[in-house]
Amino acid sequence: MPILQRAIELWFHDPACTTPILKLMAELVHNRSQRLQFDVSSPNGILLFRETSKMITTYGNRILTLGELPKEQLYVLKLKGISICFSVLKAALSGSYVNFGVFRLYGDEALDNALQTFVKLLLSVPHSDLLDYPKLSQSYYSLLEVLTQDHMSFIASLEPHVIMYILSSISEGLTALDTMVCTGCCSCLDHIVTYLFKQLSRSGKKRGAPPPQESERFLHIMQQHPEMIQQMLSTVLNIIIFEDCRNQWSMSRPLLGLILLNEKYFSDLRRSIVSSQPPEKQQAMHLCFENLMEGIEGNLLTKNRDRFTQNLSAFRREVNDSMKNSTCGPNSNEMMS
Known part of the structure; x- marks a missing residue:
């Protein structure tokens, strides 16, 4: 492994x-x-992740020194390596052979170094490139799904x-042509929305330990930028x-949380959609929305x-x-504006 590390450093x-x-x-x-x-007492999983962290950190810190690259060489010289690094980190984080709580407990910076390198690499990639290169987008959104979950x-x-960069990337990924990317974005959004909802629920309770x-x-950041979550709801x-x-089930998972976090915005959006319908269709559309929320409680429990x-x-x-049945239905973009 030291030989491989040295090779990464030099070349x-x-x-x-x-x-x-x-x-x-x-x-x-x-x-x-x-x-x-x-084995439970074996340090091998931790040692393997340490080496993984070293490799990612070594490559990441050095590849960022390349500076501006011609468009035709960007993927080969930089983005391909970043994509593989994302895949490496995703595999290590989701392998279920490392107790990550141990790192912070003993002051080991391997996990923090790997995650911080991920952030540096991510910020060096424009949003457009994330979706322009399929392998990069798949590795990024797969990694992000693991990070938002665990x-x-x-x-x-x-x-x-x-945070805004990550949320923007999720928002753009929701409309991606690649179903795998779109589904991954839905999962990421669901984890983030669920986390937000839980934290807001806890902060609303007077008893208990402070968050x-x-x-x-x-x-605080999300309250300062409500338009990001509202845009994704829309x-x-x-x-x-x-x-x-094509992935209605995946789309449904974050939607409930988005609605519960933005009830007023959802009401306005619903009213806008209904009013955009032809007069003879407005009552039917209103009833559709009523049925959508029928029997739905203000929580994110599995039931x-x-x-x-189902609704x-x-x-x-x-x-x-x-x-x-509508003969003169308005344009969808007009409805959602």
Whole structure:
């Protein structure tokens, strides 16, 4: 492993050297078919992640020194390596062979270094490039899904501009042509919305321990920029109503949380959609929205989510039937504006 680390240090600018090494690392840490199983008392999982962190940090810090690159060389010299690094980190974080709480407990910076390198690499990539290169977008959104699911406290502790970058990337990914990317974005959004909802619920209770500092910061950032969550609510609803939604179940999961966090905005949006319909269709559309929220409680418990998903399926069928019967339906973009 030290030889590979040294090779990355010396020839980080040469993809002929770095790509095979990073791909080898991705295979080593990928717990395919649960092949990486260590005893409870074994440090091997931690040691493996340490080496992984070193590799990611070494490559990441050096590749960022390349500066501006010609467009035709950007992917080969930089983005491909970043994409593989994202895949390596995702595989290591989701391998279920490392107890990540140990790192902070013993002051080991391996996890923090890897996550901070991820942030640096991410900020070096323009939003447009995230979706222009399929392998990069798939590796990024897969990693982000793991981070929002298991390391939301890290996401919440990031600087405001980083959080807004991540949220913007999710918002753009919701409309991606790649179903895998779109589904991953829905999952990321669901984790973030659920985290927000839980923190708001806790802050509303007078009893109990105060929320962690990063949670308060995250809530403050989101309260300062409500338009981001509102835009994603509008986007998801737009896709479900007006487009050929191929992953309706995935879309339904974050939608309930988005509605509960933005009840007033949802009411305004619903009113706008209903009023945009031809007069003879407005009552039917109003009834569709009423049925959508029928029996839905103000929580994100599994039973409530499942009921909402069922309601959403019926809602989409009813809306589609109404739209088909409409002879002069307005443009969907006009409705959502």
